[in-house]
Amino acid sequence: MTEKPTMIAFQDVHKYYGDYHALRGITATIRAGEFFSLLGPSGCGKTTLLRTIAGFEGISSGAVMIDGRNMAGVPANQRPTNMVFQSYAIFPHLTVAENVGFGLRKARLPKAELATRVGEALEMVGLKGYGDRAAHALSGGQRQRVALARALILKPKVLLLDEPLSALDKKMREQMQVELIRLQRQVGITFILVTHDQEEALVMSDRIAVMFEGEIAQLADPETLYRRPNSRKVANFIGTMNFLPAEILSEAGGKIEIEAQGFGKLTLEAEQAPGAASGDGAAVGFRPETLTILFEGQTASDRESMAVIEEVVYYGDMTYYDVRLDGTEKPIRISMRNVFGRPVLDIGARTRVAWSPGALVLFQ
Amino acid sequence: MMKGGWFKVYAIGYLLFLYAPIIILPMFAFNDATVIAFPLTGFSTRWFSAMLEQPTLSIAVKNSLFIAVTSSILATTLGIFAARASTRYRFPVKAGIMGLIMLPLVLPEIIVAVSLLVVLLGLGVSLSLWTVILGHVLICTPFCIAILSSAFQSLDQSLEEAAYDLGESAASTFRLIILPLVMPGIISSLLISFTISLDEFIIAFFLAGTEPTLPVFIFSQFRFPQAVPVIMALGTVLVVLSILLLTIAEYFRRRGIAKAGGKDTGGFL
Amino acid sequence: MSAGQRKTRWRDTEAANGLLMVSPTAIYALLMLAAPLGTILLYSFLTDGYLEIIRDFTFANYVEAWTNELYRSVMIRSLGVSMTVTLVTVLLAFPIAYFVSFHVEPSKKSLWLFLITIPFWTSYLIRVFLWKVILGYNGVVNSGLIGIGVIDQPLDFILYNVNSVVITLAHAYAPFAILPIFVALEKIDRSLLEAGQDLGESKFVTFLRVTLPLAMPGVVASVLIVFIPTIGDYVTPQLVGGPEGRMVANLIQLQYLKLDNYPLGSAIAVSAMAIVTLCSVIFVGLNRRYLKGPK
16 A cells, blocks of 8 residues: 555644643644544543644644644634534524535635535435425434535545534444445545544544543554554553453563463564563453354364353353453453354353464553 | 312412503503592593603603613623623633623612712713613613523534634624524514613613603602503503513524524523 | 743633623623722712712711611611512412423423513513502402402501512512522422432422422522512602601612712612622521532
């Protein structure tokens, strides 16, 4: 994959509200045409960061560059960005068409051309023929689409989406996720999405910046983020991660020698420790689906340990087992897809567990 | 609804108590007799025609209309500034500033009247309709702010940001988005402050000098028993008028809330 | 750049904009309200001379206002009337607010509130005068009671005294009392009441232990919003009070417009406001445990 040019660059961006340090030295780049997500818990600064791109928030120090241009002193109404607001901000006193065409007022287009452009924009978001509807008569999903059409009609360089799906119900949300991805590919505009929903970020993004307390904790593509989180905090925020205490024995030539509770002595590749780790207090982490409970007649492809089942949670398509590996103190979670004809094990049963050193991540 | 049965009886009794004067008013306005007492003697519209022939009354009406129109415009303008500031911004000593502005809501009007009187006379300002307006703007502004604040509050801030984001300036955002959405609140505020000013007596009594306003005229007529039936006729007209104005104001207030997509939470106060 | 500088820059934006926006109204209130109130306070310490105010600092006006039998009795009466009116108004208003909040369908609440507020906005003077008609010697009450044979002589204790002042003021301030209580009741999460009953309390005890404490902020607001202005009411005592129903506003008017004694009038006005403020502060203090909690 060829590296795309940079669309947005944050250079050591700080933001204070009085004494509160909301953004603490953000440095990152977002590439042109990328679907980029800012992911984090509420209050982590992700919305503030988005609003510094839009120009709704000034920054205390540092620089925000859009397409190579420093945005200092450029007000929101002159930036090449448009925003889809969390509340959609559909103007309630205007029709759908008036909403969508709102940003074109300044362009003073002939009526016919304006109508064509509005019609195209509405068609793009699947609202063909809705132009004359009153804005307040729309459903949540329809408002969302109007907000998208209204922002995209101006052909911005960057589309900013502030938790756009959080107000929708689960089914609608999943549908809109797919549609947003399709739309982004179709128009090729850089999309920046703010979300607290890790699943949403994983599904939609080319790259994700995970933020905690005003800082970017990790910036990576979804797979790297999921497989090789660089800290326990990131690992815990994205999906479920099991941890077992480990000790680092030696580190040389891109190999790390460790001794982990329940797994014994192991050699890991350097890329399995994306965050710096050394000395005591280290831990190995692994996702619930990287371990497998072995049923009768099955054999492990790599390594195998013994364990006791302590809790069983049945989810229909999945069963979650909390098991305790021999030689460990606390249980770990294993998720198993339920397969026809395979029994769900009982609490207290002893079982064999298959695992692989390659799935482990070393944390400080 | 058996549960609310007794409450409902009480509520209707209470409403009767509230409306008693208003129900009795037209009875005497259309009563033939000069004395305001029961039993009623016969139907007549002569007090209404007598009302139209009162020279002082027409001056008083003109004065009051001038005061009410001017005060309502000024109070609503001041109200827009304060309501916008208090709903949109955090600023130092906000509670103190807003408290001072809202103080006339509870302050007895006579205190407002005498304190203004003392200052105006001290400064050598001669009393006129304008001095009444000064006082009326002061007491109307808190009501305007109460109405306008709810209008501004139901305005989602991201609507402004969206307009700004779509390339409008602060001024054109105000004209295209904010103003149309709070307009019902502004109309309602104008009507309410007009009603308050038109009805206000004490401040006008202290600050109008020799110029009569409608309430001052009414008050002076109470001293003459033979003039009272005319006042009853006048009162009937005023009550009908203010109910009309209030209904319009309430209509706009509700429409404003509905327009901005908000939820109706109550009455004027 | 230090954190301090950053802070100043932030202030430059939001706080400055807010202050700028509020300034026309705030300046108006300062000039037309704060300054005049300050002037009254100042005047109350000056000496009255014939046709002019002498700039001699003195407590004499306060001594006069507080020791003169006439002024003192009017002041005490005003306070008594105000308290009675407040008590009557709030007690009568609570069930109405409760009814509208709990027993009226949501779609009809606005209509009820509108009905309740309408009389409040119609000519105050004429409403007060009509109470004179209702309570008078040949008034509605008397002629009605005679008509149905309950009494054979008109009652004369209902007009031109404190009773008529209380009735008329209670009528005038009714909506003021209802609305704050209504707002407080509306805020109560209905599931709290179900929880109260679920935990084994009767409806009445639930009302006492859950509804009433939660409605107290509204009740306190009602009390203040009725109590403070009523003490300064001029029209009602003037029209229906008779000589023994005069209140402090009539006294102030007398001093200012008839006797031209601004310093004494100011001292009476300041004293009245000081007493009202003190009563209000004590009342709020007594109820402070209800007023805490999340805003």
